[in-house]
Amino acid sequence: MIIGLVSGTVASAHKDPSLQGLTLLAVQELDLTLAPTGNHLIAADSVGAGQGDLVLISIGTPAMHTESTANRPIDAVAVAIIEDVNLE
Amino acid sequence: MIIGLVSGTVASAHKDPSLQGLTLLAVQELDLTLAPTGNHLIAADSVGAGQGDLVLISIGTPAMHTESTANRPIDAVAVAIIEDVNLE
Amino acid sequence: MIIGLVSGTVASAHKDPSLQGLTLLAVQELDLTLAPTGNHLIAADSVGAGQGDLVLISIGTPAMHTESTANRPIDAVAVAIIEDVNLE
Amino acid sequence: MIIGLVSGTVASAHKDPSLQGLTLLAVQELDLTLAPTGNHLIAADSVGAGQGDLVLISIGTPAMHTESTANRPIDAVAVAIIEDVNLE
Amino acid sequence: MIIGLVSGTVASAHKDPSLQGLTLLAVQELDLTLAPTGNHLIAADSVGAGQGDLVLISIGTPAMHTESTANRPIDAVAVAIIEDVNLE
Numbered sequence: 001m002i003i004g005l006v007s008g009t010v011a012s013a014h015k016d017p018s019l020q021g022l023t024l025l026a027v028q029e030l031d032l033t034l035a036p037t038g039n040h041l042i043a044a045d046s047v048g049a050g051q052g053d054l055v056l057i058s059i060g061t062p063a064m065h066t067e068s069t070a071n072r073p074i075d076a077v078a079v080a081i082i083e084d085v086n087l088e
Numbered sequence: 089m090i091i092g093l094v095s096g097t098v099a100s101a102h103k104d105p106s107l108q109g110l111t112l113l114a115v116q117e118l119d120l121t122l123a124p125t126g127n128h129l130i131a132a133d134s135v136g137a138g139q140g141d142l143v144l145i146s147i148g149t150p151a152m153h154t155e156s157t158a159n160r161p162i163d164a165v166a167v168a169i170i171e172d173v174n175l176e
Numbered sequence: 177m178i179i180g181l182v183s184g185t186v187a188s189a190h191k192d193p194s195l196q197g198l199t200l201l202a203v204q205e206l207d208l209t210l211a212p213t214g215n216h217l218i219a220a221d222s223v224g225a226g227q228g229d230l231v232l233i234s235i236g237t238p239a240m241h242t243e244s245t246a247n248r249p250i251d252a253v254a255v256a257i258i259e260d261v262n263l264e
Numbered sequence: 265m266i267i268g269l270v271s272g273t274v275a276s277a278h279k280d281p282s283l284q285g286l287t288l289l290a291v292q293e294l295d296l297t298l299a300p301t302g303n304h305l306i307a308a309d310s311v312g313a314g315q316g317d318l319v320l321i322s323i324g325t326p327a328m329h330t331e332s333t334a335n336r337p338i339d340a341v342a343v344a345i346i347e348d349v350n351l352e
Numbered sequence: 353m354i355i356g357l358v359s360g361t362v363a364s365a366h367k368d369p370s371l372q373g374l375t376l377l378a379v380q381e382l383d384l385t386l387a388p389t390g391n392h393l394i395a396a397d398s399v400g401a402g403q404g405d406l407v408l409i410s411i412g413t414p415a416m417h418t419e420s421t422a423n424r425p426i427d428a429v430a431v432a433i434i435e436d437v438n439l440e
Binding site: 098107148 | 177178179192207222232234235237238239241243244253255256257258259260262263264
């Protein structure tokens with residue numbers, strides 16, 4: 001998984017029926033110190049994440065293993081809102 | 089998922105029967121501000137996308153989970169035409 | 177999918193029985209303008225591709241969804257011989 | 265698989281029910297000489313790994329094939345604690 | 353698939369039961385001319401490969417499709433020992 005910062009949402013004019021009802025988050029990847037890596041992606045939301053939230057993103061086939069993404073063509077999903085990364 | 093700009097199509101001389109009937113889009117990857125990242129890929133189309141459209145591309149096994157790509161050797165598919173990325 | 181140029185073949189001294197009968201192509205990745213990207217990979221062949229052919233390569237689990245690669249440990253397969261990339 | 269150094273843990277405020285009971289490790293990737301590569305990721309734990317442990321991380325769908333990660337949206341899991349990399 | 357050079361093995365202090373009996377190879381990636389790319393990974397062995405062998409590595413879910421890796425959390429496996437890459 002990667003750590004991401006929710007930076008916005010994606011509005012679609014026309015979409016595959018399989019995406020109906022999903023919120024699509026525009027996400028910036030962060031490193032373990034919560035600094036931006038320069039990478040980014042679009043992820044579905046399964047935890048009610050919003051603008052400014054730190055989220056945990058699962059990528060690939062595992063992203064289809066939440067209740068809201070099952071059997072959908074979704075390759076990235078926010079599976080948790082992160083409180084803190086504890087680097088001891 | 090990633091954001092892409094449809095830049096053309098791919099014409100094939102000979103193809104695996106499993107690709108029959110699919111449109112193959114030549115896509116440039118864009119970042120969240122819609123600037124090109126320099127990456128590119130070929131994606132199947134499931135939303136009637138054409139030259140100049142902004143599209144949402146799903147990659148990997150999830151790309152086989154649209155009606156038009158089921159059980160085909162397709163690792164990338166356009167699943168939505170994007171109207172806007174709202175960076176609040 | 178990516179665009180590749182078939183640059184040769186791989187001969188193996190000893191291989192897993194699951195690879196029996198497959199041709200393994202040495203492939204250079206090309207960009208949308210058909211210039212080399214500097215990346216490369218080994219792909220199975222499902223379309224009778226040979227030295228110098230432009231091919232469309234499917235990568236990952238979808239590569240196991242052609243008749244010749246089903247249930248084999250193949251993560252990349254040439255699924256079409258490309259005639260042209262039409263950048264309008 | 266990759267070699268990682270466990271550098272901490274991730275605490276989540278809210279998570280998908282499918283993640284219940286899993287420890288999420290903050291991991292730095294190491295190369296074969298055990299030097300950091302600069303890459304990092306978040307992985308579930310299946311071997312009781314802790315701060316400072318060298319771990320073997322499996323990535324992608326295979327990460328869902330341990331007892332603790334089965335059918336969960338987990339794309340990376342620590343499957344072994346590494347004692348040594350023997351470069352002969 | 354990628355071409356790799358077997359550079360050693362990984363010894364683990366503690367591992368997930370699903371890894372029992374597998375040899376874990378430390379592998380350097382090579383390009384089509386057999387020069388190192390600087391990338392590396394850990395792969396299971398399904399062909400009896402040893403130190404100094406050139407191997408063909410399958411990556412991702414397809415790596416779980418050999419007899420020795422079936423249903424295990426293995427994301428990379430050596431599926432052939434390479435004799436030569438013929439760049440015509």
